[in-house]
Amino acid sequence: MRRLPPSLRFRLTAAVLLPLTALVLFFGIITTLVARNNEADTVDRVLIGSVRTLSLAYNSPASDRERLVPLAVHLLKRRARPVVHYSVWRGDRLIAGDAALRPPADYSPVGDGTIDRHPPTTFTNAYRRNELVRGYLDPADAREVTQAAYLRDGTLHGKPARIAMEIRRAHGDDRLIAIQIADYVDDRLAHERAFLHQVLMIGLTALVVTGLLFWLAIRWGLRPLATLTGQVEAARRAASPSVRLDADEATPTEIRPFVAAFNGLMARLERASESLRQFTSNASHQMRTPLAVARVQLDVLERYGPQSRQGQAALTDIPHALDTLEQLLRQLIALARSEDQGTISVQPFDLADIAAGVTGERAAQASADRVISYEKEGEGPVMAMGQPTLAAELIGNLLDNAIRYSRPGGMVSVRLTNGADGPLIEIDDDGPGIPEQEREKVWDRFYRIRGRGQPPGTGLGLPIARALAQRMGAEIELADGRTGRGLCVTVRFLRAD
Amino acid sequence: MRVLLVEDDERLSRGMAASLEAAGFAVDCLANGEDALQLADREPYSAIVLDLGLPDIDGLDVLGALRARGVATPILILTARDMIDDRVTGLDRGADDYMAKPFSPRELESRLRALVRRSQGTADPVLRIGALSFDRSSRTVSLEGRIVDLRRRELAVLETLMGRPGKVIPKERLAAEVFNFEDAVTPNALEVYVGRLRRKLQPSGPAIRTVRGLGYMIETD
Numbered sequence: 001m002r003r004l005p006p007s008l009r010f011r012l013t014a015a016v017l018l019p020l021t022a023l024v025l026f027f028g029i030i031t032t033l034v035a036r037n038n039e040a041d042t043v044d045r046v047l048i049g050s051v052r053t054l055s056l057a058y059n060s061p062a063s064d065r066e067r068l069v070p071l072a073v074h075l076l077k078r079r080a081r082p083v084v085h086y087s088v089w090r091g092d093r094l095i096a097g098d099a100a101l102r103p104p105a106d107y108s109p110v111g112d113g114t115i116d117r118h119p120p121t122t123f124t125n126a127y128r129r130n131e132l133v134r135g136y137l138d139p140a141d142a143r144e145v146t147q148a149a150y151l152r153d154g155t156l157h158g159k160p161a162r163i164a165m166e167i168r169r170a171h172g173d174d175r176l177i178a179i180q181i182a183d184y185v186d187d188r189l190a191h192e193r194a195f196l197h198q199v200l201m202i203g204l205t206a207l208v209v210t211g212l213l214f215w216l217a218i219r220w221g222l223r224p225l226a227t228l229t230g231q232v233e234a235a236r237r238a239a240s241p242s243v244r245l246d247a248d249e250a251t252p253t254e255i256r257p258f259v260a261a262f263n264g265l266m267a268r269l270e271r272a273s274e275s276l277r278q279f280t281s282n283a284s285h286q287m288r289t290p291l292a293v294a295r296v297q298l299d300v301l302e303r304y305g306p307q308s309r310q311g312q313a314a315l316t317d318i319p320h321a322l323d324t325l326e327q328l329l330r331q332l333i334a335l336a337r338s339e340d341q342g343t344i345s346v347q348p349f350d351l352a353d354i355a356a357g358v359t360g361e362r363a364a365q366a367s368a369d370r371v372i373s374y375e376k377e378g379e380g381p382v383m384a385m386g387q388p389t390l391a392a393e394l395i396g397n398l399l400d401n402a403i404r405y406s407r408p409g410g411m412v413s414v415r416l417t418n419g420a421d422g423p424l425i426e427i428d429d430d431g432p433g434i435p436e437q438e439r440e441k442v443w444d445r446f447y448r449i450r451g452r453g454q455p456p457g458t459g460l461g462l463p464i465a466r467a468l469a470q471r472m473g474a475e476i477e478l479a480d481g482r483t484g485r486g487l488c489v490t491v492r493f494l495r496a497d
Numbered sequence: 498m499r500v501l502l503v504e505d506d507e508r509l510s511r512g513m514a515a516s517l518e519a520a521g522f523a524v525d526c527l528a529n530g531e532d533a534l535q536l537a538d539r540e541p542y543s544a545i546v547l548d549l550g551l552p553d554i555d556g557l558d559v560l561g562a563l564r565a566r567g568v569a570t571p572i573l574i575l576t577a578r579d580m581i582d583d584r585v586t587g588l589d590r591g592a593d594d595y596m597a598k599p600f601s602p603r604e605l606e607s608r609l610r611a612l613v614r615r616s617q618g619t620a621d622p623v624l625r626i627g628a629l630s631f632d633r634s635s636r637t638v639s640l641e642g643r644i645v646d647l648r649r650r651e652l653a654v655l656e657t658l659m660g661r662p663g664k665v666i667p668k669e670r671l672a673a674e675v676f677n678f679e680d681a682v683t684p685n686a687l688e689v690y691v692g693r694l695r696r697k698l699q700p701s702g703p704a705i706r707t708v709r710g711l712g713y714m715i716e717t718d
Contacts (some may be wrong), residue, residue, distance in 0.1 A: 053707065287599070289598055292598035293506065295600070296513050297512040300519070303515075303519040
């Protein structure tokens with residue numbers, strides 16, 4: 001089955017309507033139960049009242065009885081809730097009413113002296129609190145009653161019925177008469193059903209109206225979100241890369257943090273994309289000149305031939321251009337790798353071992369007119385925290401830089417000390433150095449100090465070194481060379497505890 | 498045609514100069530903006546190729562300063578950036594054309610020739626005087642339909658003379674347009690080239706007249 005996407009409106013409506021429905025059902029049931037009890041109580045009162053009325057009519061003197069009994073029956077049948085089914089038995093003979101309404105099995109037609117075999121029915125909540133004697137206000141009325149009015153559940157014509165019964169000795173008669181009045185239970189049930197139906201309809205109407213109002217309210221309440229969506233949509237279609245949501249005084253307080261967070265994120269993304277744009281622009285800029293050299297010199301070679309003076313120059317310039325490109329590519333890859341966001345496992349390692357190894361390797365490669373020295377304070381290993389391969393790359397990078405910038409016959413020295421703040425490596429050269437005011441800028445990628453006599457470079461060496469250092473938590477600093485000229489690069493590693 | 502090339506990358510500059518010279522241009526190379534400002538209007542350059550990424554002065558500023566000073570020489574800017582903004586700014590500040598690095602040297606030559614043609618007001622790449630025609634694009638000269646075998650300098654001298662037919666061109670001016678700074682030119686080198694040209698254009702070509710004390714002129718009939 002396909003699921004609909006979750007809707008806020010649906011969720012909110014459901015969150016309100018479900019408990020509301022439960023509440024409506026709960027109160028509906030309670031109301032119905034109360035009404036049902038009331039209804040049963042009312043029916044019972046009517047039956048008991050009616051049976052006593054008829055019983056009293058039979059207790060009147062014989063001359064009055066002829067008139068009173070039909071009158072009582074006549075009145076009972078014309079009540080708002082008519083009392084229809086009755087029977088009067090004298091002994092075991094029916095004297096009036098419906099023969100089907102027979103007395104119960106425990107009825108003794110002659111009387112066995114038992115008074116109130118069944119407890120008389122009483123109604124607790126008689127608000128007038130009149131003192132009743134077996135249900136009669138006047139104790140005299142109860143005198144000849146052997147069974148005060150009580151209720152039982154029975155059947156009449158095969159249908160369940162509620163039956164009220166009173167047994168008394170009629171005026172001037174020594175035989176017992178049993179007066180019964182019955183009402184079908186299904187009448188009452190029908191009445192109750194109608195009531196329940198009413199209650200449910202009211203509840204349902206309330207639910208529908210509430211749901212509708214809620215739906216509209218949510219739509220109205222969520223309108224600020226639609227406004228924001230509109231803004232984002234408009235920004236998406238617009239050419240401008242800069243997207244900011246506007247929060248005005250109509251913006252709800254609940255949405256303001258979102259707007260602020262969104263704008264913050266957009267600003268960060270813009271900065272990132274701007275720096276990426278800058279980076280690619282710089283990288284392509286760096287590649288264009290050597291490519292142009294290669295193309296132009298190839299053309300020269302084609303025009304003049306390899307034996308000519310121009311051709312000879314081209315034959316040295318083309319490999320040089322390719323070297324430059326190669327170096328740039330290598331450094332771009334190194335930079336990408338050094339900025340790899342992946343975490344590295346920092347571990348204690350012997351910095352002395354790494355530094356000595358890298359220095360020895362570079363000294364062997366460097367041309368003979370550069371003096372490369374390595375100096376270490378104290379004996380034994382110098383333990384630092386970091387990553388041996390990254391540290392080797394970092395030191396190698398800085399050393400390459402120092403060698404490239406040092407003067408012919410110049411000196412590059414690597415010095416390792418175990419300082420109070422952590423292991424320290426200093427790489428010193430006697431080249432042109434970096435003027436004080438340039439020392440911040442050289443960390444920018446592709447930044448090159450302008451001026452003649454600068455060896456070719458990409459402007460990526462120091463940024464790569466810094467990125468490598470940062471990955472290991474090391475700090476890197478630039479200062480004047482120790483001899484007063486050139487550059488001294490200091491890298492402070494984390495101490496291994 | 499003499500061209501000033503302002504490019505700080507020594508190798509690129511060397512290659513471009515060689516390439517342009519092979520195409521018949523006399524090229525002077527400068528590596529910074531300061532020198533370019535000094536020399537741009539000192540010599541009769543037909544065009545200037547200006548790199549925007551110069552070490553001392555921004556190429557765009559060099560361009561602006563030259564135009565402000567009234568230098569009308571066609572200027573083609575070279576840029577290593579591919580930002581549209583750079584090109585637009587360059588053209589708006591007075592450049593006549595631009596090329597982004599890396600570029601095809603042949604295209605650079607064609608564009609330079611086109612710039613020069615436009616600046617001289619001659620749209621036709623072929624210069625014609627009578628039976629003589631000079632195709633400036635292919636750098637071939639033909640007389641009555643036959644190719645005349647001319648050397649690079651001879652072509653340069655003839656091109657300059659044919660560019661202003663019927664007008665006297667002073668010797669110094671002619672030399673300045675044909676030779677660059679590095680050409681070791683003896684005073685009578687020009688006479689030698691003119692002499693050779695006269696010989697090679699015999700018999701049906703236009704005459705090149707020497708106007709004593711003034712210079713040379715190619716006759717229009």
